[in-house]
Amino acid sequence: MPELYLRLLDRILTPVLLILTLFLLLRGHNLPGGGFIAGLMAAAAFQLQILSRGEVVVRRQVGRYLHPGIGIGLLMAVSAGIAGVLDTGFFVGLWFDIPLGPLGHLEIGTPVIFDLGVFAVVVCVVTSFLLGLNAVAEGVDA
Amino acid sequence: MTQLILALTVGILFACGAYLVMRRGQIKLILGLGLLSHGVNLLLFGSGRLTLGQPPIFADKQNFLADLARGRLADPLPQALILTAIVISFGITAFVIVLVNRRHTITNSDVVQGELVPLLVEGDPFGAEIREGYGYDWLAYEVDEVYERGQMDARGSRVSPDEDESAALEREGYDQR
Amino acid sequence: MNPNLLAAPIALPLFVAALLLALSRWGGRQRIGLQRWLAAVTLTVVLVVALALAQFTLGGQRLVLQMGGWQAPFGITLIADGLTAILLTLTALVALAVLPFAIATIDLHRERMAFYPLFLVLVMGVNGAFLTGDFFNLYVFFEVLLMASFVLLTIGGQPAQTHSGIRYVVLNLLGSLVFLAAAGIAYGTLGTLNMAHMAQRLDAAPMAVRALLAGMLLVAFGSKAALFPLFFWLPSSYHTPPPAVTALFGGLLTKVGVYTIFRSFTLFFPDLLAAWQPLLLGIAGATMLIGSLGAMAQPTVRRVLSFHIISHVGFMLMGLGVALNGEKLAVGFGLSAAILYMAHHMLVKTGLILAGGAVEIEMGGDRLQSIGGLVGRRPLLALLFFLSAISLAGIPPFSGFIGKLTLLQITLDSRHWTVAGVSIVASVLTLINVMRLWQEAFWGKYEHPGRLTPWLLDAPVRRWLVLGPIGALLLLSLGLGLFGERFFQMTTTAAQQALDRTGYIAAVHPVQPESVAGPAETGGHD
Numbered sequence: 154m155p156e157l158y159l160r161l162l163d164r165i166l167t168p169v170l171l172i173l174t175l176f177l178l179l180r181g182h183n184l185p186g187g188g189f190i191a192g193l194m195a196a197a198a199f200q201l202q203i204l205s206r207g208e209v210v211v212r213r214q215v216g217r218y219l220h221p222g223i224g225i226g227l228l229m230a231v232s233a234g235i236a237g238v239l240d241t242g243f244f245v246g247l248w249f250d251i252p253l254g255p256l257g258h259l260e261i262g263t264p265v266i267f268d269l270g271v272f273a274v275v276v277c278v279v280t281s282f283l284l285g286l287n288a289v290a291e292g293v294d295a
Numbered sequence: 296m297t298q299l300i301l302a303l304t305v306g307i308l309f310a311c312g313a314y315l316v317m318r319r320g321q322i323k324l325i326l327g328l329g330l331l332s333h334g335v336n337l338l339l340f341g342s343g344r345l346t347l348g349q350p351p352i353f354a355d356k357q358n359f360l361a362d363l364a365r366g367r368l369a370d371p372l373p374q375a376l377i378l379t380a381i382v383i384s385f386g387i388t389a390f391v392i393v394l395v396n397r398r399h400t401i402t403n404s405d406v407v408q409g410e411l412v413p414l415l416v417e418g419d420p421f422g423a424e425i426r427e428g429y430g431y432d433w434l435a436y437e438v439d440e441v442y443e444r445g446q447m448d449a450r451g452s453r454v455s456p457d458e459d460e461s462a463a464l465e466r467e468g469y470d471q472r
Numbered sequence: 473m474n475p476n477l478l479a480a481p482i483a484l485p486l487f488v489a490a491l492l493l494a495l496s497r498w499g500g501r502q503r504i505g506l507q508r509w510l511a512a513v514t515l516t517v518v519l520v521v522a523l524a525l526a527q528f529t530l531g532g533q534r535l536v537l538q539m540g541g542w543q544a545p546f547g548i549t550l551i552a553d554g555l556t557a558i559l560l561t562l563t564a565l566v567a568l569a570v571l572p573f574a575i576a577t578i579d580l581h582r583e584r585m586a587f588y589p590l591f592l593v594l595v596m597g598v599n600g601a602f603l604t605g606d607f608f609n610l611y612v613f614f615e616v617l618l619m620a621s622f623v624l625l626t627i628g629g630q631p632a633q634t635h636s637g638i639r640y641v642v643l644n645l646l647g648s649l650v651f652l653a654a655a656g657i658a659y660g661t662l663g664t665l666n667m668a669h670m671a672q673r674l675d676a677a678p679m680a681v682r683a684l685l686a687g688m689l690l691v692a693f694g695s696k697a698a699l700f701p702l703f704f705w706l707p708s709s710y711h712t713p714p715p716a717v718t719a720l721f722g723g724l725l726t727k728v729g730v731y732t733i734f735r736s737f738t739l740f741f742p743d744l745l746a747a748w749q750p751l752l753l754g755i756a757g758a759t760m761l762i763g764s765l766g767a768m769a770q771p772t773v774r775r776v777l778s779f780h781i782i783s784h785v786g787f788m789l790m791g792l793g794v795a796l797n798g799e800k801l802a803v804g805f806g807l808s809a810a811i812l813y814m815a816h817h818m819l820v821k822t823g824l825i826l827a828g829g830a831v832e833i834e835m836g837g838d839r840l841q842s843i844g845g846l847v848g849r850r851p852l853l854a855l856l857f858f859l860s861a862i863s864l865a866g867i868p869p870f871s872g873f874i875g876k877l878t879l880l881q882i883t884l885d886s887r888h889w890t891v892a893g894v895s896i897v898a899s900v901l902t903l904i905n906v907m908r909l910w911q912e913a914f915w916g917k918y919e920h921p922g923r924l925t926p927w928l929l930d931a932p933v934r935r936w937l938v939l940g941p942i943g944a945l946l947l948l949s950l951g952l953g954l955f956g957e958r959f960f961q962m963t964t965t966a967a968q969q970a971l972d973r974t975g976y977i978a979a980v981h982p983v984q985p986e987s988v989a990g991p992a993e994t995g996g997h998d
Contacts, residue, residue, distance in 0.1 A: 373656075
């Protein structure tokens with residue numbers, strides 16, 4: 154069901170949604186936001202693509218990356234937990250302070266990796282659900 | 296007052312959900328499950344103290360004990376619990392929708408009709424009728440699709456489980472519209 | 473002992489499941505062979521960890537891990553005592569036995585739809601539910617294992633699977649909602665969700681709160697454990713997926729419900745164990761009787777075996793009901809017998825469902841009327857099925873005998889004549905049922921030779937992948953029966969640990985949160 158207006162609109166809306174996704178993902182550490190919400194937002198961008206260009210096209214482009222995406226996201230999240238064992242205990246957060254020269258310094262830790270993993274899992278799971286539901290709605294395949 | 300409204304809302308959500316779950320239509324079933332999980336989420340929300348218009352964050356990290364004492368702070372734990380519960384019920388609801396969709400494509404109707412009929416025939420210990428293929432549906436796939444296509448070699452191991460996925464996709468005909 | 477070991481039965485299967493998913497289509501390949509090997513290695517490692525934990529905890533100690541380094545009521549606690557360690561070991565054994573059978577019988581289509589990752593996630597959820605010491609975390613692990621089981625049940629998408637899948641998902645979701653509501657009420661009234669902390673505060677809680685919580689938990693966990701009025705989801709869904717999946721479910725899922733009932737009643741409501749004894753024993757008796765009577769009317773092998781699961785859950789609950797009784801026998805004897813029965817049931821039931829599945833695949837169906845004559849064609853399978861069946865029914869050299877004997881001893885000792893009588897009737901009915909299966913499936917003449925698909929046991933590798941696990945489980949059952957004395961001592965240690973609430977609370981050691989004079993309990997702003 155490719156829609157002409159949506160196809161024009163999604164050239165603008167998809168980048169906006171993806172930037173918003175990135176913003177929510179990075180902001181989520183101390184403020185409302187985070188991996189889950191960012192993942193849903195990114196899945197909304199995929200749904201926009203599905204609506205505008207049809208389920209078949211989107212599936213052909215991203216379909217084969219969804220399962221590995223779930224796996225890699227889970228791997229990142231679990232690794233963030235296991236990394237704590239190296240220090241003191243399971244799921245203990247580790248923090249690194251990386252100096253960036255004139256830009257100041259970046260404090261980054263395992264919770265960020267966990268959040269990224271959650272993001273990947275949510276994007277892939279929700280997108281695969283959406284693809285399945287749209288396939289039924291379009292009558293492509295049951 | 297706020298608490299009364301919250302409690303009434305939870306009760307109404309539970310009642311409507313329970314009613315809808317017991318209907319025959321599958322869409323009503325999904326809606327009912329949604330209402331029930333919303334009711335439980337609201338119940339969880341009410342399990343922390345109700346504070347109006349307060350964030351679950353310490354506004355002032357130095358004087359948080361004073362904030363805590365004056366109740367100028369929402370309990371963050373129920374919110375975290377609700378978030379988890381929402382994620383889980385979201386996943387399960389999506390799964391139920393997919394299942395109902397599939398069932399719809401099988402039976403071409405979203406109303407459960409005559410579920411008792413096949414059960415009676417199948418579950419009748421004295422009936423002599425054997426309905427081919429009903430009791431072992433899962434096997435029908437195995438026998439027809441895998442075995443008879445000759446994908447099994449003589450020793451019983453399957454030939455080439457590592458089939459190229461992109462080739463499989465091509466075969467299934469995902470061509471550009 | 474390093475407490476981080478407690479995370480291994482949860483983190484390792486999840487990690488490997490993620491690895492399998494990540495590798496699954498990388499470069500357009502599935503790597504099914506690699507998936508099988510990795511799953512087997514993972515389960516073996518989990519078994520070794522569980523055995524180490526069992527060796528440690530059955531010395532009478534508990535192992536506690538505060539995740540993330542947060543103190544008890546604030547963070548999530550993992551705790552292993554004897555009961556947990558025994559169940560972890562059994563879970564790993566059951567999973568390891570089902571895996572070769574699954575490798576031999578699951579079709580390629582299902583394997584490509586992430587069967588092995590889901591298998592591992594299910595094991596991870598079960599392990600997590602056994603290990604966790606946090607009430608909400610228990611809910612999360614329940615949902616993890618249920619999600620995995622939903623997909624395993626419906627994977628392949630046959631019409632019967634879809635029908636039963638909807639029933640299973642909806643009924644389990646309703647049970648989970650009751651559990652979640654109970655968690656909300658627990659937090660609202662007790663202000664904590666750490667199980668040790670909850671147990672501490674429940675002592676001072678009013679009776680209404682305790683009774684409400686106990687009732688909701690009994691409903692929620694009872695629906696997971698398929699107790700008497702809430703068992704309908706089980707026999708209407710367990711016969712539709714492939715037999716390997718049914719064996720895994722039958723071995724693990726209801727037992728998680730039974731474990732949570734054991735844990736919550738011994739830890740939270742030990743007084744209700746006495747006050748609600750008629751209720752518990754009544755449910756147990758009804759469950760036993762309904763399960764074995766229902767099995768009489770079932771027309772297929774797997775439906776009969778599904779009803780037997782229900783019947784046996786009743787036996788376990790009967791052990792809990794008399795956990796605090798004992799005149800000549802020690803207090804805790806009942807719980808100990810229940811744990812031993814659980815061990816017997818997990819091993820034998822899995823083996824019997826696997827054997828029934830082999831029959832089903834061998835004959836192309838498992839309707840009792842249309843199968844028969846297997847004893848001449850497959851003597852080894854017939855022997856294994858027969859021995860598993862009499863072990864389930866409770867004939868002496870096997871573990872069923874000692875399990876039923878100890879349970880009967882304690883019910884007679886505590887003078888619960890009715891429920892003891894019901895349990896004997898249920899045992900006899902079980903014997904009749906399994907002999908009916910044996911007679912119908914293995915003796916007689918087969919009348920539909922055209923429908924045979926005799927591929928399963930002809931290939932040598934496949935034959936041993938199918939028969940090996942059944943034989944191994946049978947040997948374990950025989951060992952459990954022959955060395956019953958020693959195993960009973962272990963379960964007694966575990967039962968006494970489970971009944972020792974103060975020890976549990978002291979091991980978790982919840983710190984008291986800094987007390988702040990909060991607003992009044994009504995707390996409204998209107």
